[in-house]
Amino acid sequence: MRFESYLRTTRFASLDGLRCLSILPVIWHHATPRPLEGILGRGPFGVDLFFAISGFLITTLLLREGEGISLKNFYVRRALRIFPLYYAVLGLYALRGWLLLPDSPLRNHFLRNLPFYSTYTSNWFVDFDVPHAIVFGFSWSLAVEEQFYLVWPWVVRKRGPLHLPAVFMLGCIVLDYALEHGHLAAYIDSAGLGHRMLTSIATPICLGAVVAYVLHFRKSFSAADTMLGRRCSAPILLLALAGLLAADGTPLFVIHIVMALLVASVCIRGDHGLAKLLDIPMLRLVGVVSYGMYLFHVSVITGVKWLLPDAWRLAPVLFVLATCITFAIAWASYRFFEMPFLGLKNRFRS
Template identity: 25%
Template sequence: MRPPHLKNRSALLDCIRAVAIIMVIGFHVALEYPRADLDTAALFLRRYGLLGVAIFFPLSGYLISSFLLTRDYPGFLKTFFLRRFFRIVPLYFVAVTVFALAMIVTQTDLHLLDRMWVPYSFLTAWIIFFQGEATVPYTITWSLSVEEFAYIVFGLVTWFSRRSMPAFLIAVSILPVLLRWYLYWESANGNHTPAIHYFPLARIDAIATGGVLAWLMVRKTPLKYLLLGFGGLTVIAALLVQQNPVLNRTFLYSLTTFGTCFCIALFDGGRWRMYSNAVIEVIANIGFYSYFTYLFHYFNVYALFAVVHKLFATPPSFWIMTLAALALTHAQAMISYKIFEGPMMRFGRKLEGRKETGGKKAAGMVPVPMATGADIPKPPET
C-alpha cells in the first residue's frame, strides 16, 4: 500500500525523477575517484551525470503548464505561486544557510561568504554566466535559478493572456536552442563565452518543451502522435550531436529533453499512467524526495569521503559510496518531509483561501506533485 501522501501520484513520473537524481549523485561521487578506478557505467556518470538536471526541466515544465492550462477558477494564479513558493523556497533557504554554515565550520572558500546573496536571491545561474563559476558559492543552485525564472514568466504570461500560452511555449521551445547554438558557435570561433550551459535564457527551452507536451495532452492529441513526434525529435537530436562539437553541445540538452518528454507521454498519457509494482514503488519513493536529495546530497558526499579518507587508505568502490550517499540523503529527506516540508506546504494550502473545485481537468492527467516544485498531495483525511 502506498503511503497516503503518494496515493495520487504517478509512480512512473516519480521514477523519472529517481533516474535524474541518481545520475546527479553518481556524477558527484565519480568526481572523487581517478578515472582508472571507475568502471564503464561510472565513467558514463562522470561524463553525463549532470544531464540528470536536464531531465528535471521538461518534467517540471510539463507539470506547471498542466496546472496553468487546465485551471480557470478565480485566483488560480495565487494558488500557483503559493504552491511554488512553499514547495521550493523554505527548504531552499535552509539548504543555502546550511551551506554557509558549512563554509564557516570547515573554513572552506571563506572568500565567497560575502557572495551568499547570490544563491539566496535565486540568481546563481545568471551570475555564473556573466561573472564566472568561481564567483558563486553553492553552484548546484543554478538549476533553481532556471526553474524560478520559468515559473515567474509562465505565470505572468498566463495572467496577461492565457490564450497566448501555447504560442509562447512553442516559441520558447525554439528560441533558446538558437541562442545556445549561437553562443557555442561564438565560443568555438574565439569569442569565449563561459558557462553557457548555466544561462537561463539558453536552458529554459527544456521547461517550455515540457509545457508544449502538456498543451498537446490538454488538446487530447492521440498518444501515438505524441510518441512519434517526440521519438522523431529524439532521433534527430541524436544525429545532430554526432556532427560537430558546436551541434553536440547545443543539442545534447535537446536530446535529453525530447527523450524525457517521450517517456512522460508514454507513462502519463496512456495505459501505463497508474501502473505500479513493488520495484517501481521503491524507485518512485526515491523520486518523490528528489528535491531534498538534490539540495543536500553533496553535503553527504563530502562528509562520507572525509570520514572514509580518515579510516581507510583507499575508499570503497564507486557504487558502494554512491549507494551510501543516496541512502543517507534519502533517510534525511523522509524526516525533513515529515517535520518540515510537508507542514510548510500544508500551511501554504491554507493561505490559498479556497478549495480547488473548479477548473478543467485534462484528459489523462492527474495533478502530480514534483520534487522540483509542482502540486503537493493533500494531507490524508483524519
Template identity: 30%
Template sequence: MDSNPVAAQKKRSSLLDCIRALAVIMVVLYHIGLQAGSGLDPVATWFLQYGLLGVDIFFPLSGYLITSYLLTHHNKRDVGVFFMRRFFRIVPLYMAALAIYALGSIVTRTNLDTLHNLWQNAVFLTGWVIFHGDRAEVPYTITWSLSVEEFSYIILGLAALILRGRIGRILIAMTVGALALRFAINLAGFPNVYFYPPARLDSVALGGAVAWALHARCKILIPLLVTTVATWGLMQFGRVPFHTLLFLLITLMACLVIYIIVVYLPSMRTPLISAVAAIGFYSYFIYLFHYFNIVVLEVIQERFGMGLSFWPQSVLVLAMTYFQAWLSYRFFEGPLIGFGRRLETKLGPRPAPTSAEAY
C-alpha cells in the same frame, strides 16, 4: 496536504516520479565520480561523463507538470495559488540548504573566499552569475538549476494570467528563443552557456508543450520521435550544432517518456516502481543536500583510514540522503506545504483538483 510522505506519494504518478529518481541518481553518481577521480569501472565512468545530464531530465518534467496546472487554472486566483505553492515547495527548503552550506563552510573553513556571494544563490541568480561572471567566484553552484526553474515559473505564471488559454504561444517563443540564443552563444564561443537560464528555457517549454498537446487532444508520439531523430542527425554537423542541440535531444527523449507514461501507462504501479518512485518523491531534497553527505563521508573515510570504492559510497550517500529527506518532509517540508495550502482559502474558493496539483 498530508505531511505523511506515504500518503502524499499515493496522490502522485509513480512513473513520473521514477523519471525524477533516474535524474537525481544520475546527478548524485556524477558528483561521487568527481570525488573518486580515477579507478572507476565502465559504468561508473559513464555516470561521470553523462550524469550531469540528469538535471536536463528534470526541466521538461517540471514544464509538463506546471503547464498542466496552468492550462486549466489561469485566472488571478489560480495564478496566485500557483505562485504560493511554488514558494512553499521550493523556498523554505532551499533557504535551509543555503544556511547549512554557510554553516558547513564556516565550521570546516572551506570556500570562505566565496561565501560572501551566497546572496546571489538566495535570490536565484546562480545560473546568471556563472555565465556573466567568474564561475570560481560562485558558491554552491548546483543551485544554478533553480535559476532556470524559477525564471520559467515566472514567465509561465504571468503568461497564464495575461494570455489565459493561449499559453502555447509563450511555449513556442521560449523554445525558439532559447535555441536561437544558445546557438548564437556557442557560435561566439562563450563558455558556461549550459548554466544560462535564458538559453535553457526550451527544456521547460517543451515539457509544457507536451501538456498543451495532451490538453488539446493532439497525438504527438510520431512527431516527437521524428523530431528526436532529426535532432540527433543535426548534431553530427559540427561542434556548434552538437553543443546547441545536445540538451534539446535529452529534453525530447524525456518528453517522449513523459508522453508514453501519461497516455499509455497512467496508473501503472508495482512494488518496484513504488520503491523507485519514493526516491523521485524526495528528489528535490536529494538534489540540494546530497553533496553535503558526499563531503561528510569523505571526511569520515580520511579520519578512519577507510577506502570505499565508488559503488559502496554511492549506496551510503543515497541512503543517508534518503533518510534525511524523509525526516525533512515529515517534520519540515510537509507541514510547511500544508500551511501554504491552508493559506489558499484566503484567495477565494479552491478550484477543482488536477493530477498535477500534487507536484
C-alpha cells in the same frame, strides 16, 4: 475515453518513479572523481529530465485551473513547497561558511555570492569559471526553475488565443538554440549578462510545457495518443534515451525531445509499459523526496568522503553510501520539516 481519463488524473504516479531515475544519475555524477566516458558520464542529464517533468507538471496545473487561476495562490503554494527547505539548507551552508571554513578563495567566493544564492540568481551572477570547488553551486538549476515559475504563469494566464503560450515557449526554444550555437553572436555579447540570462532558458522545461499543451486539448491529445499512447511507447523511449546518452555526439536537442516525449508517454495512460518499474513503491518514495535529496546529496558525499579511508573512496562505494544516507535525511526532512508547510498549501487552492 482516454482523454477524459487523462483530464481526471490529479497525480501522475509514474512521474515520481521518473524523478527517482533523475536524481540517481545526479548523485552518481557527484560521487565520481572526474567526468567519465559514455553513459556513465551522463549524470548531469538527470537535471534535464527533472526540468522536463517540472515544465510538464506546472503547465498542466495552470491549464487545468484555467482563467480562474489565482496567481497569488499559485505563488504561495510554490513558496510553501520550495522555500522552507531551500533556505534552511542555505542557512546551514552559510553557518558552515562563517564558522567552520578556513579563510580561502573557496570560502570567500561562497560568502561573496550568498546574496545571489538567496535570490535564485546564481545562474546569472555567480562566476563558475574558478579553479576551486563552488560551494552551493548545484543551486543553479533551482534558480532556473524559479525563474520559470516567475514568468510562465503570467504568459499562460494572459487572455488571447490558447495556442499563444505554446508559441511563446517554442520561441524560447528557438532563441536558446540560436544563442547556444552562436547564431546571435553579432547581436548579443557572449560574455555579457544579457547572454547569460537568455541562455538560462532551459529547453527541457520549455519542451515539457509544450507537451502539456499538446495533451490538454482533445484533438492534439488524440494525435499524441496515436504515437505515445501504446504500452510499448514508454519502454521504447527510455531505451532510446539510454542509447542516445551512450552515443557520442548526439545533439542535445534530440535528447531533450526524447525526454519530453518520455514524460508524456507515462502520463497519457496509467498502464504504460514502464508502470511496473516506475510504480515500485520504493522508487516512488525516492521520487517524492527527490527535492530534498538534491539539496542534501553534495554535503552527504563530502561527509562520506571525509569519513571513509582512502582505499574505500571508490565511486560505487561513495554512490551507494551517499544515496542511502541522503535518502534517509531527505525522508526525515520531508516527514518532519516539509510536511507541515505542505499541509498549508490546501488553504491556497484556486
